[in-house]
Amino acid sequence: EPEVTQTPSHQVTQMGQEVILRCVPISNHLYFYWYRQILGQKVEFLVSFYNNEISEKSEIFDDQFSVERPDGSNFTLKIRSTKLEDSAMYFCASSDGTAAITDTQYFGPGTRLTVL
Amino acid sequence: SQELEQSPQSLIVQEGKNLTINCTSSKTLYGLYWYKQKYGEGLIFLMMLQKGGEEKSHEKITAKLDEKKQQSSLHITASQPSHAGIYLCGAPRAGGGADGLTFGKGTHLIIQP
Numbered sequence: 001e002p003e004v005t006q007t008p009s010h011q012v013t014q015m016g017q018e019v020i021l022r023c024v025p026i027s028n029h030l031y032f033y034w035y036r037q038i039l040g041q042k043v044e045f046l047v048s049f050y051n052n053e054i055s056e057k058s059e060i061f062d063d064q065f066s067v068e069r070p071d072g073s074n075f076t077l078k079i080r081s082t083k084l085e086d087s088a089m090y091f092c093a094s095s096d097g098t099a100a101i102t103d104t105q106y107f108g109p110g111t112r113l114t115v116l
Numbered sequence: 117s118q119e120l121e122q123s124p125q126s127l128i129v130q131e132g133k134n135l136t137i138n139c140t141s142s143k144t145l146y147g148l149y150w151y152k153q154k155y156g157e158g159l160i161f162l163m164m165l166q167k168g169g170e171e172k173s174h175e176k177i178t179a180k181l182d183e184k185k186q187q188s189s190l191h192i193t194a195s196q197p198s199h200a201g202i203y204l205c206g207a208p209r210a211g212g213g214a215d216g217l218t219f220g221k222g223t224h225l226i227i228q229p
Contacts, residue, residue: 042222043159043204043217043219056209093159107151107160110157
């Protein structure tokens, strides 16, 4: 069964460093998403991406974040200058975009980011 | 913005017993998703409900969306250790389509042998 994959599973970085989190969405899906979950808190939406551009973003997704689809299979989240509060589990999701009202999003296993 | 309230926050159930988890929305739901998360892992899609009064079942899990489309329940029959985990309800942030989802805080389910 097709699934969303994410690498690395765990990333440790120093405050102020740049990190890139990578995702391979399900191959025929058209919409891609990033979410984060700070330990013990809700899963929070960051950004959605369609047709090579951002279609929606939350207030969390500020200028330090960016997303890119560098090739036909990868979808990346870059954090330019990491802060301690960026420590969280980051989930990538994808959907096929065929539903007019509701579109099921399939999630990857997550990347645990630890900022020291 | 839409808020989803889940209850209970945590639940300890003896193996073989039935249980129900609720999800209440501050606004009319255009779609309601149920996911399961094991600790430190990703979200596994369970079911999606869209129409008022809709009910779906998969194995021993049944989810319902009320007629007014502001509340959903997830019912597990004859619980097993494999049911343990965190159950999350999610809904489209804006109106539907391929919107980002907003989630409830989750219900932690523990199954006691």
